[in-house]
Amino acid sequence: MNLPIIHRVKHTKTVQWQKPDDGWMKLNTDASVMKEGAGIGDVIQDPEGAAIVAFSHSIKKDNIHLLELDAIYHGLHQVVSKNLKKIWVEFDSMMAVKTIEGHFPCPWKRASTVEKIKNLLSKCETWKISHIWREGNGAADYLSKWNCPIKGEQCDNFPDDFSLILCNDASGTLYPRV
Template identity: 40%
Template sequence: MRFLSFWDSPDSRKFQISVNFNYKHNIHPLSAKICKWNLPVLGELKLNTDASLSNEGGGIGGLIRNHFGEVACFFSMNVLKEEIYILEIRAICEGVAAASRLGIRHLWIEADSSFAVDVFNEKSQTPWRSITKFDTAKAYLDGIQWKISHIWREANSAVDYLSKRDCPCKGEDIPLDNIPVPLSEILKNDAEGKEYQKL
């Protein structure tokens, strides 16, 4: 530790500043994590969901794929503006409703919202504005074999695309021949096990 002195003109007031010349700052370089979308097992279908917010409002999206990565159904909906965690829960509920319409009995759900995953795993309390939709979804899930897990946003890009308000396809259970080209590319990459970097 040394002291530096200087004169502050025009008052000629003297200040002393203590400077630690032995200070060492540890800099850790950012390391990228590798993540990818994983195929479900044979006989299981996988539901991925996401939500987004913009100045215009909210959007939710989801799709269900089989063990080959083939799409069973998908949806993209514009919704009223809400807190993002409410929309994330709603996206899962809409996806479960789609799974119910398809009669799916073995479902793996993935979402990039840790809070929404915790709500369905009963580790966090269900927000009161989501209780009705949550209870309906949970009633169906309780009658089938299911699980829910977190996925990094970078590996959840297919439904991130579907959740945007400017997504070119809108509605529930959109015909499979109406898959936009950008989404088709993401689906192909996912099915082939493309790895994504998360910083």
């Protein structure tokens, strides 16, 4: 049998955490559901990639889409409490982006959360939201699985693994996505 041999080449895509423009802050959020429970994590970074605020805490298990919305709300609450005016909100749930933008139906269980998110965004001078692949959302992903409160103002108290992620992001590390 003379069958043609087809070689498929896997192309590795890369993902990179992008720094916000001068005068802007960036909020990355994530939620995780694990065997032991669920958690959310949020990190606000300045244009140099330094963490201004970072936190993590346990949350009641639920649908991951609903938890992602909770994480965004929690992070935006921190943005407003810090009186940050120009904010770029980024997370790895395309469904949450589309829900907030009104392109995807809002689950009734979180309709009030989405309204609160929109209200918090309205308190900012300028804002934008975007999706990033999980590989580029490593700091928030790490915090969502850590489930231990930390304070962003005390950067020397961050775990080494978390600090390394922040350094890699700030230096423009390309993360592989296959």
